[in-house]
Every structure is written in C-alpha cells, then in structure tokens.
Amino acid sequence: MEQYLHIKPIMKTLYTFILISIFFLQACSQGRTDKAMEQQSQIPDSMKVIKSDSEWKQVLTPIQYHVTRESGTEKPFSGEYTDHFEKGHYYCVCCENELFESDTKFHSSCGWPSFYDKSKPNNIVEVLDKSLGMKRIEVRCGICDAHLGHVFNDGPAPTYLRYCINSAAIVFKND
Ligand SMILES: [Zn+2]
Numbered sequence: 046m047e048q049y050l051h052i053k054p055i056m057k058t059l060y061t062f063i064l065i066s067i068f069f070l071q072a073c074s075q076g077r078t079d080k081a082m083e084q085q086s087q088i089p090d091s092m093k094v095i096k097s098d099s100e101w102k103q104v105l106t107p108i109q110y111h112v113t114r115e116s117g118t119e120k121p122f123s124g125e126y127t128d129h130f131e132k133g134h135y136y137c138v139c140c141e142n143e144l145f146e147s148d149t150k151f152h153s154s155c156g157w158p159s160f161y162d163k164s165k166p167n168n169i170v171e172v173l174d175k176s177l178g179m180k181r182i183e184v185r186c187g188i189c190d191a192h193l194g195h196v197f198n199d200g201p202a203p204t205y206l207r208y209c210i211n212s213a214a215i216v217f218k219n220d
Pocket residue numbers: 137138139140141142186187188189190191
C-alpha cells in the first residue's frame with residue numbers, strides 16, 4: 046500500500062499541469078482568431094486624412110460627427126440610405142473615399158444600409174470591437190479612420206457578409 050501513496054501528489058501535479066496547458070492553448074487560439082478577424086489598412090500614411098476634432102466639427106453635421114468621430118450609431122430606420130436603391134457609389138462622408146457600390150446593397154430589414162461586399166478591399170479597415178460586452182468587427186474608413194458601422198456573417202451570397210453601415214457616415218453619388 047505504501048508504494049502507492051506517492052501517486053496522489055503526482056496525479057495532482059499532472060492535473061494542474063494539464064489545466065494550465067489547456068488555458069494557454071485556448072488563450073493562444075483565441076488571440077489567433079481575433080487577429081484573423083482584423084484587416085489592417087494598406088493605404089500609406091501620406092494618403093491619409095487627419096484632422097482635429099474641431100476641424101471635423103466644422104465640416105460635419107452633429108449626427109455625422111457623432112457616428113464617424115465618436116463611433117456612434119444612428120437610430121435604426123432613421124438614416125436616408127436605409128431604403129435607398131439608386132445605382133451609384135457610396136463614399137465616406139468625411140473624406141470622400143469610395144466605400145461601397147449600389148450593386149452590393151441589399152434590403153436586410155435591420156434598419157441600416159446593408160452591403161454584402163466593400164467596393165475596394167483596401168479602402169476599408171476592419172478591427173475587432175469588444176465594446177458593449179460583445180465581440181464584433183468594426184468597419185472604419187481606411188483613409189480618415191471614420192467609424193462606419195460593423196460587419197456580420199449573416200449576409201447573402203456570394204460573400205455571406207453584411208456590412209451594416211450608418212447612413213450618416215456615407216454619401217451617395219450617381220454613376
Ligand atoms: Zn474617410
């Protein structure tokens with residue numbers, strides 16, 4: 046019997062080791078997932094538009110400023126582009142960077158303009174947003190860093206993405 050007494054502490058140590066290993070593996074894989082969700086801007090710094098808060102306030106309406114510079118959200122079904130389906134392109138309200146085209150716009154019933162793809166891959170930056178106790182992918186302008194909205198994985202084919210964008214962050218122009 047005595048020869049088995051030392052097994053208990055060894056099992057305890059082994060159990061603790063396994064628990065710590067699982068914790069680190071989970072933390073590492075989570076870090077990789079979070080990183081894979083993010084998409085950095087490929088636009089060189091020399092092309093970026095940088096203004097102070099007071100400068101942005103001079104050129105934007107209060108709701109445009111709140112959404113784009115303070116990462117705000119307009120009320121659902123309140124924006125001018127939610128049910129807007131004319132043919133053309135949508136540009137950043139702050140810097141006129143091309144963001145979306147009407148061919149990828151669809152009616153999602155969520156209350157905000159929805160697109161299943163971005164116009165040019167590098168013009169939009171996607172970053173992990175952990176605010177409000179949720180894990181979402183925030184969509185920002187690659188040129189001026191304006192907050193535009195979020196992208197979700199419940200859109201239609203072919204991308205199955207839904208770029209949920211504030212009307213206050215974009216401006217439509219006919220082709
Ligand atoms: Zn912009």
